[in-house]
Amino acid sequence: MQAMTAEGLAAAIRSGERNAVDAVEAAFARIDEVDASVGAFLELWRDEAAERAADIDRRRDEGSPLGPLAGVPTALKDNMSLAGHELNCGSRILAGYRAPYTAGAVERLVAADAVPVGRVNMDEFAMGSSCENSALATTRNPWHPAMAPGGSSGGSAAAVAAAEAPLALGSDTGGSIRQPAAFCGVVGVTPTYGRVSRYGLVAFASSLDQIGPLARNVRDAALALGAIAGPDPRDSTCSEEPACDFLERIEDGIEGVKVGTIREVGTSALESDAARGFEQALETLARCGAELVEVSVPLVEAAVATYYVLANSEASANLARFDGSRYGHRAAGARSLAEMYTGSRSEGFGPEVKRRIILGTFALSSGYYDAYYGRAARIAGALRQQFSEAFDQAELLVTPTSPSGAFQLGERVDDPLAMYLSDVFTTPTSLAGIPGISVPCGLDSRGLPLGLQILAAPFAEGTALRAARAFERETGFECRPEAVP
Amino acid sequence: MSLGVEEVRRIAELARLRISAREETTFASQLSEIVDYIDQLREFDGGTASQDDTHAATETADSDLPRPASAADGALLDQFLDNAPASLDRFLLVPQVKATPGGEE
Incomplete structure (x- = not known):
């Protein structure tokens, strides 16, 4: 069961080939087996998940149609509200706080018949790039227990990489979905600013915060994004752009699509493995039929x-x-x-x-x-304009997700500036409000995953997902962390 | 620019944070390093983009319209109050605004 994709699992549950109750039980069994060494989960919602799953099976047996994420166990970052459940945001200051209502994105997730199984660790108030700023727990990278899972959505990325849940929601303010996705060898999508409701998300930086999915493959991430996206009158920054089916054209490939590298994205910040990984990623994109061009975005x-x-x-x-x-x-x-x-x-x-x-x-x-x-504020406005001009020359832009693979736990905790600089490739797009996907692009010489970041113009997530899927098909990457086989 | 211990203490007070003498020293050195790094922004021309243009690539003009009025749910208020460290009837209970001389509440 654990090896199944979210898409495959939901289809099997819809058709009656499998039961949601069994899927949820299998997820908890896997969590019980590996989470003591991963440390992704802060709390499990066993009873409620079992009830929700039983209800899904019952509705199917009665002949009611089920949602696109039917019975898919899903982990929630500890900054998203689920009514009646504790929410700590990785902080002691919210100890004992119970969410009085459910976040918009979580509501949609549940309406799509996903099953929230628990809340996962994060840097306190989403401030950090390694999960080490959590006041509550230490999360370890499933690929190597001495390594950081990335952050701030480190619990979300680790849970998905360790196959504790096929899906997780994370939030991203300056790279907090994409960087941990890269460190843990999973796919992470930061949607366009306004694509997904932030109602019920604890605010960090409101002009930048976004909710997005983490998954073990691009199709699952696309499926989840389609489920949570769409207007919400309770978040005044949420766009009127209707939700769409991101799977519809996802297998179409990127033959002839112009993919730009950014001249000013210095390779000097890159560790040699990451530089090599990025070079190979560009070759892979070329093999997929992309036309590589170079664009200029000086303010990055x-x-x-x-x-x-x-x-x-x-x-x-x-x-x-x-x-x-x-x-x-x-x-x-x-x-x-x-x-x-x-x-x-x-x-x-x-x-x-x-x-x-x-x-x-x-x-x-x-x-x-x-x-x-x-x-x-003036520079951010100008940067957005420069990105807009760059997208006149290339449909997509690519960068490495992070200057290196995962770093060691403890390595940067006393040097906040060094920690901040690890966000060099992810912060530009957050400032511009454009969507970004991190897709695994192989392993470094230590055997740790590297990520390729694919960027698109506002609301062009579909194109970025299509490229990520073509890239994934070509690389054949599989998330099989050795530390939690 | 560098931030001294005095400056860090003053800003922490503005932010209603009390920090230890040791934290003051550590923060002063770390924040000085960060502010030094941030000072490189002087070299970048922000161009003509207006300052209010920081927000959102999305069109949110429609959202300036008020949303339709709807009745508040009293049950929700109870749940909010359940989270309160102290409440009385349907009000939050907090210490008085000014400290009483002698330290009695």
Whole structure:
């Protein structure tokens, strides 16, 4: 059962060849078998998942049509609401918080008859690139237990790579779906800004946050994206663009499609294995029939700095709500409201969250606002324009997903800037609001996966998925991590 | 530019964060390094794009329209209150705004 794709499993359950109840049981058996060494899950929802699965089987037996993800066990990142369940966002400050309502994307997932099986680990408030900033658990890369799974959706990527669930939802603000997908050898899709509702997602940086799927292959990712995308009046930034069937043309290939590399994406940031992996990926794309061109997006070089100003400025405002008054941790013994605010926040937030709030507060503070936030905002606008012009010359753009394969746990925790620089290839597209997919492109010399990032113009996820599928077919990559066979 | 311990403490206060003396020193050095890196943005011309243009590649003009009014669900309020560290009737309970001299609540 664990080797089945989400698509295959759903089809088997719809046809009655398999039962959702068995699929869910098999997922929990696999989690029980391997999660002690992976550490992806923070909480399992065994009873509710079993009930949901039984209901799916019953509806099928009664002759009702089932959704496209019928009975597919799915992991949710710990920042998405599922009514009645605890949600911690990887933080102590939200200990004990129970979601009063269900996130829009999760609602759609469940309406498609997927079965949420539990919530998975993440960097606290999605701030990090290794999952090590989680206050709750350590997640290990299924390919090697000493390696980071990436972040911030490290739990989502690890759970899928370890075959604990065929699907997971993650969220991406500056690479948090794509980088862990690359590190764990799975497919991760960050959709266009506005494609998927963020209602019920804990906000980090609202102009950048997006929800997207992680899966073991491109078709499953496309299926899941089609299920969760679409308008939601409860998220005012959610686009009116209707949901579409991303599988419809996914096997059409990319013969004659212009695929651009970005001149200013320096290969100097790349480790030699990753550079070689990217070169090979370009050859593979050429074999798929793509016409390779070079385009210019000069401001990508400013992306990491721009991103860390904007994202942290927004975070400093968004995280002001965690003050001990309405939910989550409250410091004991405060004698005034201000003391309660400061005490609750100081006790509840971990060091990286504090660092980023301070950085964001600095960038927004009187005397520095124009030099930091104002300038970064102008650069982000210009970067978006440059991407738009690049897409006049090439239908798709490609970069490595990350400068290297997975790094070691502990290697960068004391050097935040080094951690930030690992987002060099993913932050530009977040700033531009365009979709990006990470698809596995082989292994490095240590036997760890590398990712190819495929970018498209706004709402052209279908084209990017088609290219990712053609690429996957050509490479024949299979996610078989040795540490959790 | 570099951030000193004093500056870090001042900003932390603005953000309602209390940090230890050791954290102040670590943060000052780490944040100085980060701000130094960010200062490279001076070299990039942001061009003519307007500042409010940071948000969204998507057209969200329609969403400026108010959505239709609908009745609030009282049950949802109860669930919100269940999450509150302290509540009284249907109100959140918090310490008084000003500390009482002598430290009594």
